Amino acid sequence: MQQIYSTDVAFAALKSDGSVVTWGRADEGGDSSAVQAQLQGDVQQIYSTRTAFAAVKSGGVVVTWGEAEYGGDSSAVQAQLQGGVQQIYSTDAAFAALKSDGSVVTRGRADCGGDSSAVQAQLQGDVL
Structure with missing residues (x-):
């Protein structure tokens, strides 16, 4: 194994x-079965919040799982995460994905940084 990552209560x-x-x-x-087909290869890096994971695959595609409110459900922004993500940053309950075009996509608890709509423009x- 190359690396082990953790949330408060699970490992990847x-x-x-x-x-x-x-x-x-x-x-x-701890249960990634809903996205397991997407995690069978090409994963480059994994990031975590307190209770969710985000995996960046080759090409910058992002796959998330875990507690929905803490970033595990990225369906609302999935179209923006289909490529070009260079890096993910996380708080306790939110993810921010920096894309190669300098844009940022966020997901997770609004009060923890998951809602960037007020500054989206x-x-x-x-963004560097």
């Missing part, structure tokens, strides 16, 4: 073939 192991294995509290990142480019 990134294997040398780019696949991911998870265990721990099921609803807080300023996050559309030129």
Whole structure:
């Protein structure tokens, strides 16, 4: 295995073939079965909040799982996460994805940074 990542109550192991294995509290990142097909290879890096994981695959595609409110459900912004993500940053309960065009996409608890709608126009480019 290349690396092990954690939430407060779950682990995700990134294997040398780019696949991911998870265990721990099921609803807080330990059960990745809903996205397992997307985690069978090409995963480059994993990030976490308190109870969710985000995996960046080759090409900058992002896959999330875990507690929905803490960033585990990225369906509302999934179209923006289908490529070009260079880096993910996290708070206790939110993710911010920096894309190659300098834009930022956020997801998670609004009061923890997951809702960037008030500043979205300023996050559309030129973020380093």
